Amino acid sequence: MPETSAGELAREQKYVAALYERLDVLRERTRRQLDDVLAQGASGTHQNRSERDTFAVMYAQRLARLWAVENRLCFGRLDHADETSLYIGRIGLSDDEQHRLLIDWRAPVAQPFYRATPAAPMGLTRRRHLHTKGRKVTGVDDDLLDLDRLTDADRATLNGEAALLAALDERRTGRMRDIVATIQAEQDAIIRSDLNGVLVVQGGPGTGKTVVALHRAAYLLYTYRDRLERRGVLVLGPNPTFMRYIDQVLPSLGETDVLLSTIGDLYPGVTAVRSDPPEAAAIKGSVRMAEVVAAAVGDRQRIPDRPLEIRLDKFTLRLDVKTFEAARAKALRARKPHNEARPVFVRHLLNTLTRQAARKLGRGMLDEADFAELREDLRTEEPVRAALNRLWPYLTPQRLLIGLFTSAQRMAAAGLTEREREALLREPPRPGEGGAWWSDADVPLLDEAAELLGHIDEGVVRAARIAEEERRERIAYAREVLELTGMADIMDAERFAARQEAEETQLTTAERAARDRTWAFGHVIVDEAQELSEMAWRMVMRRCPSRSMTIVGDIAQTGSSAGAASWGRMLDPYVGGRWREAVLTVNYRTPAESMAVAARVLELVGPDLKAPESVRETGERPWALRVAELSELGPLVREEIVRDEESGVGRLVVIVPASAEREIGALVTAAVPGAVAVPGPAALDAPVAVLAVADAKGLEFDSVIVVEPSRILGESPRGPSDLYVAVTRATRRLGVVHTGVLPAALTGLADRIR
Numbered sequence: 001m002p003e004t005s006a007g008e009l010a011r012e013q014k015y016v017a018a019l020y021e022r023l024d025v026l027r028e029r030t031r032r033q034l035d036d037v038l039a040q041g042a043s044g045t046h047q048n049r050s051e052r053d054t055f056a057v058m059y060a061q062r063l064a065r066l067w068a069v070e071n072r073l074c075f076g077r078l079d080h081a082d083e084t085s086l087y088i089g090r091i092g093l094s095d096d097e098q099h100r101l102l103i104d105w106r107a108p109v110a111q112p113f114y115r116a117t118p119a120a121p122m123g124l125t126r127r128r129h130l131h132t133k134g135r136k137v138t139g140v141d142d143d144l145l146d147l148d149r150l151t152d153a154d155r156a157t158l159n160g161e162a163a164l165l166a167a168l169d170e171r172r173t174g175r176m177r178d179i180v181a182t183i184q185a186e187q188d189a190i191i192r193s194d195l196n197g198v199l200v201v202q203g204g205p206g207t208g209k210t211v212v213a214l215h216r217a218a219y220l221l222y223t224y225r226d227r228l229e230r231r232g233v234l235v236l237g238p239n240p241t242f243m244r245y246i247d248q249v250l251p252s253l254g255e256t257d258v259l260l261s262t263i264g265d266l267y268p269g270v271t272a273v274r275s276d277p278p279e280a281a282a283i284k285g286s287v288r289m290a291e292v293v294a295a296a297v298g299d300r301q302r303i304p305d306r307p308l309e310i311r312l313d314k315f316t317l318r319l320d321v322k323t324f325e326a327a328r329a330k331a332l333r334a335r336k337p338h339n340e341a342r343p344v345f346v347r348h349l350l351n352t353l354t355r356q357a358a359r360k361l362g363r364g365m366l367d368e369a370d371f372a373e374l375r376e377d378l379r380t381e382e383p384v385r386a387a388l389n390r391l392w393p394y395l396t397p398q399r400l401l402i403g404l405f406t407s408a409q410r411m412a413a414a415g416l417t418e419r420e421r422e423a424l425l426r427e428p429p430r431p432g433e434g435g436a437w438w439s440d441a442d443v444p445l446l447d448e449a450a451e452l453l454g455h456i457d458e459g460v461v462r463a464a465r466i467a468e469e470e471r472r473e474r475i476a477y478a479r480e481v482l483e484l485t486g487m488a489d490i491m492d493a494e495r496f497a498a499r500q501e502a503e504e505t506q507l508t509t510a511e512r513a514a515r516d517r518t519w520a521f522g523h524v525i526v527d528e529a530q531e532l533s534e535m536a537w538r539m540v541m542r543r544c545p546s547r548s549m550t551i552v553g554d555i556a557q558t559g560s561s562a563g564a565a566s567w568g569r570m571l572d573p574y575v576g577g578r579w580r581e582a583v584l585t586v587n588y589r590t591p592a593e594s595m596a597v598a599a600r601v602l603e604l605v606g607p608d609l610k611a612p613e614s615v616r617e618t619g620e621r622p623w624a625l626r627v628a629e630l631s632e633l634g635p636l637v638r639e640e641i642v643r644d645e646e647s648g649v650g651r652l653v654v655i656v657p658a659s660a661e662r663e664i665g666a667l668v669t670a671a672v673p674g675a676v677a678v679p680g681p682a683a684l685d686a687p688v689a690v691l692a693v694a695d696a697k698g699l700e701f702d703s704v705i706v707v708e709p710s711r712i713l714g715e716s717p718r719g720p721s722d723l724y725v726a727v728t729r730a731t732r733r734l735g736v737v738h739t740g741v742l743p744a745a746l747t748g749l750a751d752r753i754r
């Protein structure tokens with residue numbers, strides 16, 4: 001950082017202090033507004049209450065936004081040729097007279113902060129980066145953009161990349177940080193790209209795809225707030241650990257109302273916890289499964305090929321094949337989903353049964369009311385109900401798929417081959433297993449099934465009954481509370497209960513969207529998009545009929561057996577070639593020394609692929625160590641920690657083949673206190689984590705040890721991509737530990753001296 005005169009720092013400190021004062025005033029004002037709205041209580045008309053709820057959500061969100069921007073509220077200053085200056089920060093601030101004090105980084109006038117260069121200064125003479133700690137300005141560094149105006153002193157301190165390099169060199173905390181202060185021009189162009197259409201951002205590891213996608217979400221919400229606030233923005237990522245890794249970025253940019261989800265979480269009411277073996281995942285991910293699920297539904301509409309007798313107390317009724325066929329044809333003609341077509345099928349059969357019953361009862365011609373009454377009587381007869389349920393059962397997506405995957409016969413009827421059936425056949429869920437039965441690859445199939453099955457009337461009825469019971473319970477509880485607190489005289493139980501309920505229904509857009517399978521988002525961002533299967537794309541596209549999407553990923557890193565080999569193959573079925581691509585080329589994470597190793601691994605993925613260029617060097621060569629047994633790993637990791645600490649390196653990850661995750665996890669956790677060997681938030685917070693490649697995807701660590709690279713290579717058809725992911729996770733140091741021979745791509749690493 002260049003020397004800055006004390007006077008200059010003091011001037012910036014004064015300005016920044018005033019910004020924080022203003023922030024405090026606004027927080028206090030918004031808190032009071034929220035309190036006032038909440039104090040109005042649940043009384044008034046329905047419209048009053050709903051307006052009050054809307055205001056309460058709005059003030060609460062505004063308050064959260066104001067609290068989220070505390071750190072590095074202001075990080076830049078633009079000096080224009082006409083000698084005016086603008087301060088750039090996380091949000092815009094004005095005083096009560098509407099003078100602008102701070103410009104939101106997403107506003108058009110802030111754009112030169114990211115794009116101006118000496119060759120194209122965009123009207124600027126200087127771009128200043130302000131460094132702050134808490135509310136204190138600790139330093140500034142300047143890019144002088146009007147070279148004619150430079151004084152000799154200015155020339156001596158010209159320092160374009162200082163802020164970026166300082167940011168990249170910082171120790172990692174286990175959580176991704178925002179980059180508002182150092183967004184680079186090629187990234188800014190993506191962040192501010194038009195809202196409409198499908199934008200694909202292809203880029204190698206560490207090129208900032210994830211962080212750029214998140215800043216784009218914040219930019220779009222700011223620029224198109226009216227359009228997006230109602231429909232919401234969805235950000236999809238590969239696994240829960242990754243979601244945890246990125247979940248602070250948008251709040252730190254003042255955006256709290258974006259739904260972050262994995263594919264495994266996207267179907268309301270199901271959380272996928274299993275992952276399928278590669279072969280099963282590939283079958284379930286193939287678009288052919290759309291036909292299989294449709295055939296499985298059709299299989300549940302199959303009619304008997306012989307007549308059916310239904311014995312009642314007084315007589316026996318009989319349905320013949322012709323009647324079944326007519327009922328089914330009518331139901332299919334309705335072109336409705338399975339459950340919604342059921343009433344058509346059922347009505348036809350019931351009418352036939354009613355006519356038979358009338359004849360048997362000797363009642364000949366019935367008028368309309370008597371006919372309806374008799375039909376209703378029959379419908380409630382247990383044998384009739386059971387027969388109708390067998391013929392055209394109400395189905396939930398869960399019931400359909402459990403029925404399918406637990407029966408080789410049903411799978412065959414739905415068109416799966418013998419080999420596919422063997423790969424997919426499963427035991428039914430054990431009692432209480434419920435949610436744990438589902439895998440990531442099942443979720444798009446549930447969604448597909450839900451489309452074909454439609455709503456269940458009975459379910460709606462049941463839900464309404466449960467809601468009514470809950471309402472009654474709530475009133476009873478409210479009555480108790482009021483009696484206990486002696487407030488029964490001043491407030492009635494129903495009003496008290498309604499007030500509580502109102503608090504529960506004050507949902508944000510993201511919360512409402514998360515509960516609704518049919519929600520159409522205003523914009524969808526897919527990260528690590530190369531991992532999505534064809535079936536997953538169908539599910540995602542359903543969530544985004546407007547096709548306003550940002551898709552970020554790297555085809556060279558595809559690890560899933562059902563993932564993408566090209567963007568066109570995945571997207572063309574939906575947008576027919578109408579997608580635009582932006583390419584990121586600079587790697588901000590991995591030092592040049594590790595990237596040289598990664599480039600050789602990349603040749604195994606595809607000889608024509610080009611690794612991104614690193615923006616910095618660390619001077620440390622990646623190392624390799626051959627050990628006789630993996631049990632040597634524990635002491636070795638301990639040594640590495642000491643070494644890392646001595647050189648100021650923070651967090652370490654041991655990346656292992658999936659098949660050795662448990663064994664190596666046990667070795668390392670036994671040898672290193674505080675080490676964590678299960679994916680999830682704990683792995684992000686621990687000083688040492690052991691992760692399989694799939695769980696390390698998208699993450700980064702100061703120091704990385706890759707174990708048994710040959711096994712990673714050989715473990716799946718996508719082995720080379722997996723090894724490429726593994727060797728590109730380190731921000732500082734990379735080492736390789738192996739028992740056998742090193743893959744050729746890794747020869748040439750420095751020997752590690754012990």
Ligand SMILES: Nc1ncnc2c1ncn2[C@@H]1O[C@H](COP(=O)(O)OP(=O)(O)OP(=O)(O)O)[C@@H](O)[C@H]1O
Nearest residue numbers: 179182183184205206207208209210211588589698
């Ligand atoms: N302009 C920038 N200023 C500061 N840091 C940056 C910038 N761009 C990227 N980074 C940092 O580089 C690292 C890599 O970014 P990110 O994880 O978004 O890359 P990626 O392309 O998604 O990588 P991968 O494909 O490996 O998942 C992050 O620490 C990110 O904060």
